[in-house]
Amino acid sequence: MKNLKEKVAQIYRTSDFGYNAARPIYLLYQFVLKYMSDEYIIKKQFKERMGYELNLKDPQTLNEKINWLKLYNHKDLQTIVADKYKVRAYVEKKVGAKYLIPLLLHTKDANDLRPENLPDSNFIIKANHNSSGGLIVRDKSSVDWKAARKRFRRHLKENYFYSSREWQYKNIEPCIIAEELLTYEDGSIPEDYKFHCFNGKLAFVMIDFDRHTNKRTRNLYDTDWNLIPCNWGRPYGKDLEKPENFEEMKMVVEKLAQDFIYVRVDLYLVKGSIYFGEITFHHNSGHQRFIQEEWDYKFGQLLKIQELE
Structure with a gap:
């Protein structure tokens, strides 16, 4: 079903026939969605994609807590920094335009x-x-x-x-x-460093390799750059040495993350220079399974949301 939805979405986005044929249905779908509660939609999507009921009363896993934050954590600043244009001013103010x-x-x-x-x-x-x-x-x-x-x-x-x-x-x-x-000197797209921050501090780093191909892989590293033995949505990729300016990268992401409970800050490293990519509040919308399910729980225990309860 998921693959079918993705194919339909691709036809809708790229084909004139698909767009014109599906547009009335899409608009009706959007109209209906507007009258459904956020909680209903969030619970429904979670069950469909994760395979079990979402516990909003006492969330335990990282994915559950991301969905809890989706429903209950709304700050005007989030709208600004999720905007790929307006976030530029936020980054310049927090860490400087050089990034x-x-x-x-x-x-x-x-x-x-x-x-x-x-x-x-x-x-x-x-x-x-x-x-x-x-x-x-x-x-x-x-x-x-x-x-x-x-x-x-x-x-x-x-x-x-x-x-x-x-x-x-x-x-x-x-x-x-x-x-x-x-790009790197050979013209290839650089690796994507995704820094997941809990309560304003770096929790772990996620590196995506070959992200614009069908051979995409991913590694997770702890705050000391030790490989974490878990797979979050992707198989392991090549091992990557800790960047020489890793401490500077940590400084950048923690300054950008200090106003939020959970956030993912993406950076690029090209020719020794650090560049800001984007800020994401709900990685994969809180619907990405860990192959080793216990890590969903382990990371969930590190993220504290009590201050909002």
């Missing part, structure tokens, strides 16, 4: 996505208000710009909150941004 990826374009009009408005260098175009990924451009002369404008015009119409019930997305004003594409 920001260069911004090449900001617009609320998809018609502005034209080659003359963008540089000849590599870049990525993305919406600020959802988790749809982005359009990677290495040669702008090879891009179907009409299709790109249509794609992002559709993104601007969507509100990710109603399907995910992740509150921070509800009131983001949609826009489009283009940023410089970070």
Whole structure:
């Protein structure tokens, strides 16, 4: 069923026929969702994806607590930092502009996505208000710009909150941004360092390898860079040496995380420089299984949510 939904979603996003045929159904679906309670949707999605009932009265696992926070932890600041454009000002204030990826374009009009408005260098175009990924451009002369404008015009119409019930997305004003594409010298996309912070402190680091391929792997490391013997949604990848500026990376993420109960801060490390990626409040919407189930509980015990109860 999950694979079928993903295929339908892909057709909806990429095919004119699929979009036009499914749009009325999607709008009806969105209309119905608006009248369903957040708790009902969150519980229903959790049971479908995790295979057991969500315990909101006494959450124990990390995934349960992420969903508890989804329902009960709403701060205006979350809307700002979940916005891939407005978060830039937050990062600059907290840790400095030197950690920001260069911004090449900001617009609320998809018609502005034209080659003359963008540089000849590599870049990525993305919406600020959802988790749809982005359009990677290495040669702008090879891009179907009409299709790109249509794609992002559709993104601007969507509100990710109603399907995910992740509150921070509800009131983001949609826009489009283009940023410089970070790459290694061989042109490959750098590893994604995902720092999971509990109660303002780093709990563990998650590294994704080959994330833009079908061979994606993942390692988890503790705060001293020891490999944690668990798999969270992906098989083990290659072992990675601790970065020379790991302490600086920790400093950056903890400053960005200090205002939140749970947050994932993504960084990139390219040519010795640290770059901010994004801030996420509910990793995989709290629906990613640990292959070793006991680690869901172990991490859950480290995350303290009592101050909100």
